[in-house]
Amino acid sequence: MSYEPPTPPTNLPTEIVNTLNESNPEQLRGVATYAEALAEHKERKTRLKESADQEEVEERPDDLPDDVPSKATITVKEINDNRYYYWQWREGDKIRSAYKGPVKSSD
Structure with missing residues (x-):
């Protein structure tokens, strides 16, 4: 040593x-x-x-866009009597959304 x-x-x-x-x-x-x-x-x-x-x-859903995290959930928003699906997730204190598509009458 x-x-x-x-x-x-x-x-x-x-x-x-x-x-x-x-x-x-x-x-x-x-x-x-x-x-x-x-x-x-x-x-x-x-x-x-x-x-x-x-x-x-x-576990990412097949239709989940690359810029949407897998923790996102689907929500429905009504705009001018039309309904649309949006991916929605939280980033810190903010809620983020990304358009998914229109709600079809059979949905």
């Missing part, structure tokens, strides 16, 4: 390096354990999100 202190990763913020350099060995081992567990947690969360996104893509 070298007598020289280790070189921190270049992508680590200076304030974290300084805090670690001021920590005692027991605190550093705790940080190492926590950092490893946190990294595993975040990687798992990312894998689950990617898995959910994959399932979402597979």
Whole structure:
């Protein structure tokens, strides 16, 4: 083992390096354990999100346009006594819509 202190990763913020350099060995081992567990947690969360996104893509209705998310639902709007289908979904605080087509009398 070298007598020289280790070189921190270049992508680590200076304030974290300084805090670690001021920590005692027991605190550093705790940080190492926590950092490893946190990294595993975040990687798992990312894998689950990617898995959910994959399932979402597979469940897209055939007639859903590319610019409409799969979470969209169909709603009917009446304009001048005519009824139309619209895809509708939420983006943050806003409700978005995309035209689907007229409601046929048999629908």
